[in-house]
Structure formats: C-alpha cells, structure tokens
Amino acid sequence: MNLAFAVVVGALFGSGVYLLLKPDLFRVVAGLVLVSNAANLTLMASGLTRGQAPVQPTQPGAAVADPLVQAMTLTALVIGFAVTALLLGLSVGVYRARHSVDLDEISRQQAADAVLREGREAPHDEEHELREAHEEAIAYDEATR
C-alpha cells in the first residue's frame, strides 16, 4: 500500500510540474492544483493508523483512522482552495491588463516595452556603479595623501 500511495503522489506531482512549466496561465493554475492534491494525499497517507472513521461511537475492536492527519488535510484543502481561487482571479486580471493569458506572449510584450523605455532612460547598472565608487575612493586616497 505504501508503494501505491507513493506512485499516485508521484504521478500527481509530476503532472503538476509538467503543467506548471506551460506558458498557459490556466494550465499553471491547474498544475498548482495537482501539486497541492499531491501534498494532501501525502498528508492523508501518512496517517499512522487506518481503519474506521474516528467518529463516536466507534465499533469496538476495529482499528480507528488517525484523526490528526485528517484535520491537517482539511486545513490544507481549504487553504489550497482559497489560493487557487485567488490565482484564477489573478489570471483574469492578467488577461484584462495584457489581453493575453500566454506567459511567453506577455514576456515578449514586456521586453518590447522595456526597449521603448530604455530609449528614454539609461539602464541601471549596479556593477558599473560599484567599480566607479572604488576608483573614486582610490582617487580620494591619492588626493588626501
């Protein structure tokens, strides 16, 4: 049974990662849903006992399922739901802002915007600034000697 759970968790997680790497925003969201499903199943399967539902009155003699992991899974489920709903809302927001739900297309748009902006202001280069500062400091030393 351990192996069966592990394989299913692996399948959920692998499919989730595959979707996460897609450029389509909705597939990314679906990927996250699958990954959180994988996490939920892991939680549930890590229960130390399996058996009847932990609800009173229980049948005497039969094993009772571990209630702690169930509580944890419930919390995770609900939070996962809230996050996914928010992500879907954000996807709609992205569409409204960019008229696209394709990440590749959006990055292309952004790159084009950046090129437009660079025409107006020089790019910010920290490394260049640091080197300049060092040279200035040396010049300052030589001047104050």
Place this chain on the structure above:
Amino acid sequence: MALAAFVAGWLTGGGGIDLAWAPTWDLRLAFELDGLAALYGILAAGIGVLVFVYASAYVPRHLAHQGRPRREEARLHAAMVLFLISMLGLTTAQDLILLFVFWDLTAVASWLLIGFDRHDREARLSALMALMVTAVSAVLMLVGILMLRVEYATTQLPELFAVARQSTTVTVAVALIVVAALAKSAQVPFHFWLPRAMAAPTPVSAYLHSAAMVAAGVFLLSRIHPLIALDGALLDALVVVGFASMAVGGVLALAADGLKRLLAYSTISQYGYVVTMLGVGGTAGAAAACFYVLAHALAKSALFMTAGAVTEATGATALSGLGGLGRRMPLLAAASGAAVAAIAALPLTIGFFKDELFFKAALEHGSLTAALAVAGAALTFAYMARFWSGIFLGSPRDAPQPIERRLVWPVALLALAAVGGGIVVAPFAALAQDAAAVTSGAAVKLEAAYHLDARSENLMALAAYALGAFVLVVRGVLSKPLAIVEWVGTHFGPERAYSASLRGLNRLSNQLHDIEVRDLRTRVAAVIVPGAALVAVGVVLTPTEGAYRVGQIVAADTPLVAALAVCALAAVAVTAPRNHLALALMLSAVGFALATAYSLLGAPDVALVAVLIETIFALLFVGVFALLPADVLRREARLRPHRSRQVRDAGIAIVSGVVTTLVVWAAFSRPVPSAGMAERHLTLAEDAHGKDVVTVILADFRGLDTLVEITVVGVAMIGVTALLASRRRV
C-alpha cells in the same frame, strides 16, 4: 549612569546575572561583571560620557556645515547609545551565543554611525565595508562557537574553560573565533576597513575606533584567552599578526597625511601591540595587554577629539595644511601633547608603563620579540611626534576660528587622566590587574613603577626614543619609498581582494537574477530544479536497507486502490487535452477520485470538504473561462509548443515525479509506532464534548489555526471579488 554602575560594581568585586533564555537549547542570559568586563566596560562608558559631551558641540557644527537639519543629531545619539549598550552587554556576557548577539549589534550600530553622512557615498561605502568585514567574519565566529557547542554541549564560558582540552576541533573552532576578533580589531590583513571608517563624524571615530569597536576584538581575544592558550600555534599566530599590524600600521601612519587617517593607522599598529602581547601570553603578556588597552584608549580618543577640534577651528583635515597652532590654541596643544606623550610612552605619563610592561613581556618571550618590540615602539614615537609637531609647531598659518570649549575640555580631561596615570598609577594598574587575572586565568601581579636604574626595560625605552627620533629625522628621505608602499597596499592589498569579491558576488547575483526572473517558467524551474537535486542527493545518500517497504494490500483495500488508480490516470490525463474545458473536467476527475479515496481511508469529513471544493473548482474554472473571449482561449489551445521544449518539460516532470515517489515512499515506509494514538484522540474528544474527533481537533484543540485559516480564506475571497469586480483596464 552605566559608568557609575560599572565602577561601583568593580570596586565591590563584581556580580552576575544568570537568567534562562532559551532553556531547550540550554542558552542562558548570563552576565558577569568580572575584572575584564570592568576594564572594558569602564572604558566604554567613561570615554562614552566624554564623547557625548564632545558630540553635543561637534555634531551641530557638523550638520550645519552640510546644511542638514539639527534633528538628525538624535539619530547619531540613538545609534551611539545602542552601541554603548551592546558594548556593555558584550563585555559582561558569559555565554558565547549571547556574546555573538552583542558582537553583531555593535557591528550594526557602527554601520549606522560610520554611515551617518548618508548623502555621502564615500561614507556609505565605508560603513558597508566595516559592516561586511566585521559581520562576515562574525559568521566564522558563529561557526566556531557552534563547533565548540557540538564538542562540549555548552556555550557557557566558565564551563568551557573547565572542560576544554586541546584537540584539532577545538583549535579550528577557536581559530575561527580569533579570525573574527582580529577583523574587528582591524589587524592585518583586515586592517583596510579602519582608515576608510574615518568617513564617520569625529566623535564616532573617537569612540568606536579608540575605546570600543576595535577594542572589542582584543576584548574577545582576552575573554577566550584560556581557550587560545590551549594551542601554542594559535599564540604564535597572534604574535605574527600583531607584529605585522604594528609594522603595517606604523609605516602607513608615518606616510599618512590626513589627521584621522594617521590616527587610524596608529590604532591598527597599537592594537597590534595588544595582539602581540596576548600572543606572548602568560601572566606578563596578559597584564601588559590589559594595561595597554587602558592607556591607549584614553590617549587615542583624546587625539581623535583633537583632530576634530583642529579641523573645526581651521578647516584643514591634513597635516600638510596645518602648522603653528600651538600659540593660538595652547590648552588643546598641551592636552594633546600629553596624549601624544602617553602613546609615545614618555615618562610621567601612563604610556610609559604600558611600554614598560610590553618590553617586559617581550623580553620573557625571546630576544627577537624584544627587538621587534623596540622597533615598533620607535615607529610609534616617530609618527606620534610627527602628528603633534605637524599641527602645533612650525610657522603659523591663518588664525583659527574660535570653537566651543566643549570641544577642548574632554581632551583636557583625558590628558589629565593620562598624566595622572603616569604619576599615580595604582588605580589604573589595579583595574588592569583584575582584567589580566581573568584573561590568563590565574592571579596576576602587575607591577608598574619607575626604576631609575639601567634595567633592560628602561634601556629598551631609551633605544626606542632614539630610534624614533632618528626615523623622524630621516623621514624626508623615506617619503618616496613610503609612498610606494602605500600605493602597493592600496592597489594590491587586501582591500583590492575585498572589492573584487564584492564585485564578483554582485555579478554572480545579477546573472542568477537574469536566469531566474526571465519569466514564470524559469522561476519555477529555479526553485524546483535545485530543490529536486538536493532531495535526490539526500535520497541517494540515505542507506537503503529497510528504507523502502512495499506494504501489503489486503482484499478490503481493493476499492481504495481502484480510486487511487483512477486518480493517477486522471492526473496524467490532465496534461493531455488542448481544450480548456476538457482540462477543467479532467482536473475535477482527479479531485473526485481523491475524495473517494479519502472516504475509503476513513475520513468522511475530508471527503465531504473535498467534494464541495471540487464542485466549486469546476464551477469556478468554467466561470472564469466564460469571462474571457472564446478566441483568446482557442488561440491558446491551438498553440503548439516547440518540440524540444515539450521534451524538456516532460523530462523535468518525469524526473520530479520519480524523485517525489521515492521520497514519499521512503517517508511512508518508516512510521513511528504509536499504539492507541487514535484511541487517545477519541478519549480527548469525549472530554471536549465532541463526537467527531476531526471536528474537535479543528474547532477546539487547534482552534486558533482554524481561525487564521478562515481569515486567509476571507482575505483571498476579498481579493478575488476585487479582481473580478474591477472593470478597470490597466
């Protein structure tokens, strides 16, 4: 107030506080006012008082020169108080972890203080340099502390002293701490940050760079001296570093022109003396080191304040722009003359005894040490004489501006203390003697007195004066080689390595940043790929014996296995469809299959919630799709990604799926045995007047968690509503 407390505490024999801090880690807030704490604490608090008086006159002028508002003064004072408090905590801490906390606090406070002129980039870079050098080396110190902790299961210093024995681990750990101490005391090769830190306002330099910040390094060496003394190699290394710092600091001080730069190099060289003496070790070395710190701090802060006062009066910051001030500012000239004499170790000042003890310790160590000690003292004599004569002797220049008396009399008080110590040395000697007893871990008899005979210490002092005078006379000839030495130091010295490494790190970070943030996919990959690699390494390195157990499947599990199989198949199937609606439906299939599995696992509550959520998900996805124009989705569905990219994505997905399987399998294979765990929960639930254990756990045992969870859901829903409701186009 703190000064009074420390003086009173020292006179009454000290005391300690010992409170539990983090008992599970066996950390205690252990403070003890012993001799060493008293010495450094009185120095930090006493000179601190004078510096505050001085700053109250200096800082308003400083701000006025730069056209900044008066209220910024408060920022400086706040940082100084923070510094003072952390310094006092540092000196009294008896737990290495606690000591480390205060150590870093002093670094942070000094960063604020050095970078006080925040509009000035030079000041900001200098502050950063001081912080980087001292805080990065402090990480080494933390590593050393933790190594000691692993070895002896304690970070309490008294316990460590009792149990520590010489071993390679201890030597490496102590060496790491020593490196941090040397960096803090600006010893070679970490000396470069101190001259730069002169960008700080003068009161800060007078405080941090004479009595406090740099003194913290040698303080730490004194504090852990019993551990250092376990290994002779460490002591020898200290002697070498000390002499190297004396040489480098002394030579550069001889070449320097800027007043504060000269003093900074002098500080490097003077703490080189102290490090040397700590390396010499034994009671003589400890006594000499502690007395040296005391005498030097008094005189050096007076000299920094002199430099500030002179600059305020004349506007000149370098020796080449000064001269002949002696007649115009007689009090300042006399006071700083006394301080200079103290550092140059002339008789009738406290400084004479510091060199007497120094020579005595050096003689005990060997003739080479003694010879080098004389050479170092000669250098000190030469650059100190140069400093004073350059300002106060020679042809007068323009008349100085009048300055506040508060800029002069702290110097005079310190000079008085330096001269007083040269006449009545007993109280100073007693303070240093107590500190030395803590340093060397044995009773120390510190004898400081004038002897009018031809003993070796006196002869060495005379030799140092003569040699120093000679160096001063031939300085004109030396100026060219000195300039070359300084140029080589600036261009090929450790400072170069510092800026190169900083630039390199910056470039590396930029490159990583460029790779990581190109788009969402690279970000996800940047998290998943290294994470998976680390996990895979863990999986490979874990012993496999008994790690993976298949577990048995009984007949009753058949429905569960079937549900799980459906779930796995559906999960893989989600990746296939191009159509968005089909995608959403497959996703629901996964969810419902999982809900079935939950219900078969004996979790009706989870199954119920899962069904509800999956239903809402399906509606939500479909609803969102309905919000978007059909052609956008259709275009997206028709898009065919590049073949190589699809193969790469599939590869990543398969690898991560397999690694996850292995990890989860390994985790499932090692359940902690827990007989009757569920039954215990059942009883607890009954006590809580509930029948459904899961509900009781959520609403009662972990009620606060659930409350926070509800808040999260609420916030998310508000976000969704706002996002969907806004018709505004950005």
